[in-house]
Amino acid sequence: MNYQIELRHLHYFHVLAEELHFRKAAERLFISQPGLTRQIKQMEEIYKTTLFERGKRTVKLTEAGQYLKQEVEMLFNQLNNMHTQVQKIGEGKITTLKLGFIGSAVQTILPELLVKLKAKQPLIDVTLNELSNEIQMEMLLKNELDFGFVRTESYPLDIATLPILTENFALVVPKNHLLSNKKKINLLDFKEESFILFSKQYSASYYDLVMSIFRDHQFEPKVALRTVNALSIFNLVSQGLGIAIVPSSLKKGYNADVDFIELTHIPQRTTLYLAWSQENRNPGIQLFIDILKDIKK
Incomplete structure (x- = not known):
């Protein structure tokens, strides 16, 4: 049979790859289950490979199917973007x-x-x-x-x-902290404090950079809490739940009851x-x- 891949094939494939269930996928596509099965079989004949492993109660993507799913998702994203851009240009x-x-x-x-x-x-x-x-x-x-x-x-x-x-880091402490007004800050002075840090989910490399500050001062911080939100960090610090290390630019724009101590003497910078x-x-x-x-x- 001399078939050609069309967008409808890829659409059917994508829905089935999401559902991994022929009946549910067919219902989403408003076609019959045998019709969906035929479309997928056509694709497998064109590509000369199996895209789905079919069991009695399970449907799984093969390695080729997993690859195709990623590519189809990117293709449909690009088509959606193209549709949006054409529409916007048409609107001037x-x-x-x-x-x-x-x-x-x-x-x-x-x-x-x-x-x-x-x-x-x-x-x-x-x-x-x-x-x-x-x-x-x-x-x-x-x-x-x-x-x-x-x-x-x-x-x-x-x-x-x-x-x-590229900027310095800053230490975030509660208002009127005992060490806020100290002329020369040594991070070792805060060794016994609990720290609230951006989590590794925020950025693995950023997290490692912050941890290198502690390594340089030869102590392991007591990390009480981790989050990806700056305002959450400041609110937790203001409540006395710990102190934090953040990029110094974060002292702008937040109305939080905390003090910032810029760490200008350490080599680490964040970009x-x-x-x-x-x-x-x-x-x-x-x-x-x-x-x-x-x-x-």
């Missing part, structure tokens, strides 16, 4: 941009970037999502985000980056990066990068 808008960010980006460059972007392209649509570094990376690779503002030193090969700001996929063909990508470069001049 240059594009739509989906941005991911961590909290410190809002306290530094992101507001200025958005103001300049809107000045150049008033009709541009921008969607903002506060997300952890790791989730931003996953979404950038799938073209579910156009840009990410991240703190991580480890990037997939397809991700391009531009450094935005905020703009990240994007080199495979992303969104027409607004270069515009956004050019605006950032103008700001940094």
Whole structure:
């Protein structure tokens, strides 16, 4: 039989790959179960490989099926993006941009970037999502985000980056802490304190960088709590549940009852990066990068 793969085949495959159940997938697709079975069989004949392992009560993806599922998800994401971009251009808008960010980006460059972007392209649509570094990376690779503002030193090969700001760390302590006004801070003075830190889910490389500060001072911190949210950290510190180490830019923009002690004497610094996929063909990508470069001049 001389079949050709069509989008409907890929759509049927994708739904079945999600459901792993022929009846449920057929119901979602509003087709008969035998009809779905025929479509999948056609695909397997075209690709000359089995995509699903069928048991009496189970359906599983083969290795080839798992690969195809990933590729089909990327394809449909790209088709959705293409649909959105064509629609926006038809409305007279240059594009739509989906941005991911961590909290410190809002306290530094992101507001200025958005103001300049809107000045150049008033009709541009921008969607903002506060997300952890790791989730931003996953979404950038799938073209579910156009840009990410991240703190991580480890990037997939397809991700391009531009450094935005390198800064000191700061110690966050409750208001009127006994050591707040000490002229020369030694982290060893806080050895017995409980620490509240950004978790490894925030960024594995960022977490390792913070832990290297403690290693340099030759003690293992008592980590009481971990979170991915800066405001949660500040609120917990203000309640006396521990102290924290954060990028110093986070002292801006939060109304929390805490003191910040900048750690200028340690060698560790943290960098905020703009990240994007080199495979992303969104027409607004270069515009956004050019605006950032103008700001940094």
